[in-house]
Amino acid sequence: MLILKIRKTMKSLLTLGIICMLGIASCTSDNEEDTFSGNNNNGGCDTTNVSFTKIIMPLIQNNCLSCHNSTSPVLSNYDQISKNATRILGAIKHQPGFRSMPPGGKLPDCSIAQFEAWVNQGKKNN
Numbered sequence: 319m320l321i322l323k324i325r326k327t328m329k330s331l332l333t334l335g336i337i338c339m340l341g342i343a344s345c346t347s348d349n350e351e352d353t354f355s356g357n358n359n360n361g362g363c364d365t366t367n368v369s370f371t372k373i374i375m376p377l378i379q380n381n382c383l384s385c386h387n388s389t390s391p392v393l394s395n396y397d398q399i400s401k402n403a404t405r406i407l408g409a410i411k412h413q414p415g416f417r418s419m420p421p422g423g424k425l426p427d428c429s430i431a432q433f434e435a436w437v438n439q440g441k442k443n444n
Contacts, residue, residue, distance in 0.1 A: 363428035365435035369444050370396060374436050377429055381420050382406075400441045407437055 368374065378386075378393050386393040391402045399406065408416035410425050410433060418424075436442070 368432050368436040373432050396443045403437045
């Protein structure tokens with residue numbers, strides 16, 4: 319009788335151990351933005367050959383132009399954005415010495431990484 323009780327306890331512990339290991343193995347460090355962004359680099363964020371036309375200009379239009387179409391710095395075209403790229407990068411990364419932008423809160427990490435990649439890739443007008 320004691321042997322049956324020990325076997326049952328061991329079986330329960332083994333089952334619990336397997337469930338715990340599966341639970342731990344299924345955990346990842348992905349966040350929702352990376353998982354569902356549809357991109358496939360840099361944790362789900364595509365930072366290879368970032369296009370000004372397809373990535374950077376829409377980012378500026380959606381997050382900056384409501385103020386920066388007439389407020390300094392004006393960011394309505396490639397030349398203005400390229401000229402102010404270091405200032406923009408410091409602002410969107412909320413770095414010390416820069417006014418944090420946008421005022422409503424920080425941009426998604428992927429957007430910041432893409433802007434930084436564009437700067438590092440030579441601020442191409444593509």
